Amino acid sequence: MLDRKLIRENPDAVRAGAARKGIQAPVDEFLRVDESWRSILRELEQSQAEMNRISKSIGQLMASGQKDEAEKAKAETAAIKEKIKSLEPQERELEAQLNALELQFPNMPHPTVPDGKTPEENVEVRAWGTKPEGTFKAHWEIADELKLIDFEAASKISGSGFAVYTGWGSKLVRALINFMLDLQSDRNGYSEVYPPALVTSESLVGTGNLPKFADDLYSTKDDLWLIPTAEVPVTNLLRDEILEPWQLPIKYAAYTPCFRREAGAAGRDTRGILRMHQFDKIELVKYCAAEVSYDELESLVEDAESVLQALGLHYRVLLLCAGDMGDKGCKCYDLEVWAPGEGRYLEVSSCTNFEAFQARRANIRYRPTEGASPEPVHILNGSGLAVPRLLVALLETYRQEDGSIAIPEPLRRYLGTDVIPAPGN
RNA sequence: GGAGAGGUCGCAUAGUGGUCUAGUGCGCCGCACUCGAAAUGCGGUGUGGGGCAACUCACCGUGGGUUCGAAUCCCACCCUCUCCGCCA
Numbered sequence: 118m119l120d121r122k123l124i125r126e127n128p129d130a131v132r133a134g135a136a137r138k139g140i141q142a143p144v145d146e147f148l149r150v151d152e153s154w155r156s157i158l159r160e161l162e163q164s165q166a167e168m169n170r171i172s173k174s175i176g177q178l179m180a181s182g183q184k185d186e187a188e189k190a191k192a193e194t195a196a197i198k199e200k201i202k203s204l205e206p207q208e209r210e211l212e213a214q215l216n217a218l219e220l221q222f223p224n225m226p227h228p229t230v231p232d233g234k235t236p237e238e239n240v241e242v243r244a245w246g247t248k249p250e251g252t253f254k255a256h257w258e259i260a261d262e263l264k265l266i267d268f269e270a271a272s273k274i275s276g277s278g279f280a281v282y283t284g285w286g287s288k289l290v291r292a293l294i295n296f297m298l299d300l301q302s303d304r305n306g307y308s309e310v311y312p313p314a315l316v317t318s319e320s321l322v323g324t325g326n327l328p329k330f331a332d333d334l335y336s337t338k339d340d341l342w343l344i345p346t347a348e349v350p351v352t353n354l355l356r357d358e359i360l361e362p363w364q365l366p367i368k369y370a371a372y373t374p375c376f377r378r379e380a381g382a383a384g385r386d387t388r389g390i391l392r393m394h395q396f397d398k399i400e401l402v403k404y405c406a407a408e409v410s411y412d413e414l415e416s417l418v419e420d421a422e423s424v425l426q427a428l429g430l431h432y433r434v435l436l437l438c439a440g441d442m443g444d445k446g447c448k449c450y451d452l453e454v455w456a457p458g459e460g461r462y463l464e465v466s467s468c469t470n471f472e473a474f475q476a477r478r479a480n481i482r483y484r485p486t487e488g489a490s491p492e493p494v495h496i497l498n499g500s501g502l503a504v505p506r507l508l509v510a511l512l513e514t515y516r517q518e519d520g521s522i523a524i525p526e527p528l529r530r531y532l533g534t535d536v537i538p539a540p541g542n
Numbered sequence: 543g544g545a546g547a548g549g550u551c552g553c554a555u556a557g558u559g560g561u562c563u564a565g566u567g568c569g570c571c572g573c574a575c576u577c578g579a580a581a582u583g584c585g586g587u588g589u590g591g592g593g594c595a596a597c598u599c600a601c602c603g604u605g606g607g608u609u610c611g612a613a614u615c616c617c618a619c620c621c622u623c624u625c626c627g628c629c630a
Contacts, residue, residue, distance in 0.1 A: 158592060162599045169563095169599090172611040176560035187610085194610045359589085482589095488571080491589080 118477040134225035137439035154211035161204040227448040233438025246431035253457035257389035278394035292531035307370035312350035323479030325445040343376035347400035360483040366405035390505040397504040410495035431455040458513035468499030
């Protein structure tokens with residue numbers, strides 16, 4: 118959600134910002150509805166003020182025993198009451214329209230975001246490590262020979278798009294989750310939380326997933342939705358709160374399973390575990406003061422990178438172009454890990470500064486200085502990281518000639534072994 | 543799922559139809575007193591919207607309703623707590 122004042126006072130900038138993302142913002146309609154809403158509101162409030170005055174005087178007349186005068190005053194209220202009754206629904210309807218329109222505006226891209234429409238126009242800002250040389254197996258082959266994942270069982274249980282991790286596969290998932298959570302909390306200073314995986318629609322409106330992206334989500338019979346990422350419950354953790362300046366920045370790290378319908382991705386990445394309806398992810402969420410949010414974005418990216426560096430995996434950092442970064446963000450970096458068996462980079466993290474966009478929707482504010490009036494806080498998030506694609510890169514990168522998997526040092530104490538033994542051993 | 547209690551201005555409480563534009567205590571801020579502090583006294587202390595402003599409207603869990611007027615009465619719902627049942 119954008120600042121209403123911005124749309125009123127600078128509609129061209131809003132239009133232009135949306136256009137960079139390839140989206141048409143309903144600026145004219147908003148301005149029209151806004152104008153009529155404000156005019157009706159003014160009229161309604163005048164009537165309410167008049168009504169309050171008369172009611173108060175009736176109270177005083179009654180108290181002083183002037184019954185006749187009171188009755189006379191009562192008669193006066195009929196017309197004005199009628200006016201209120203006719204204005205009220207109009208006001209309510211216009212405000213509802215305005216609120217609905219407001220939710221349709223995309224966030225404005227930051228000036229440092231490059232132009233562009235497609236992923237090809239994203240800009241690589243840096244790379245870490247070196248691309249491993251040699252011949253590599255795809256992760257589904259490795260998983261098969263080491264019996265790490267049972268896809269048949271998964272499809273029997275749940276249909277396509279799911280995985281049953283078995284044996285060392287299951288232990289690896291668990292080890293990666295614990296390793297990443299510890300890293301983000303102990304080393305990078307995030308507070309660990311473990312939130313619900315089912316949330317109300319209000320929470321999803323707060324993060325910007327609803328109303329626009331309902332098709333990406335699983336819903337239930339009980340008006341609860343399965344979360345597509347821990348971003349949703351964690352961002353809503355502080356909904357309707359006013360934060361004091363000394364509390365900021367607030368940093369949360371959360372592990373949750375994530376559920377996505379992948380409705381628009383049918384037929385893509387069908388092999389292996391690159392695109393699942395359910396997967397595990399550590400998510401990082403930050404709340405901070407407006408003037409530091411771009412510094413916090415840089416450090417957020419570094420925190421996500423620290424996982425890949427600890428595991429010694431080659432990756433690159435992309436600055437997404439305006440057209441590829443989605444509705445909600447102002448500026449977004451993707452982390453892509455190299456998967457040698459696939460021969461391509463895989464997105465394992467998206468680190469985004471939403472500025473005040475989510476905070477306005479979720480009503481999360483802070484006082485810039487003690488005693489100052491509240492402003493929407495800036496919110497950022499990024500994966501730190503997604504498990505399945507990380508697992509893919511790990512298996513493909515560290516498979517040795519004999520078929521065993523060498524485990525990077527930091528992960529060993531979590532997995533309880535230096536190596537996943539070769540098949541047959 | 544059943545029965546009961548309850549949700550009020552940061553916290554604690556009062557308020558069962560008209561000076562409630564919500565009282566009191568604590569906390570917090572300012573001022574006075576003081577060499578300074580404590581104590582004391584006085585004043586102030588929420589959020590959102592509209593308006594250039596004066597000002598005004600809304601908000602006592604949420605949404606409806608009754609009334610000239612609702613924190614207060616009526617209806618529905620949500621949440622919390624206690625007990626019972628069931629259960630990982």
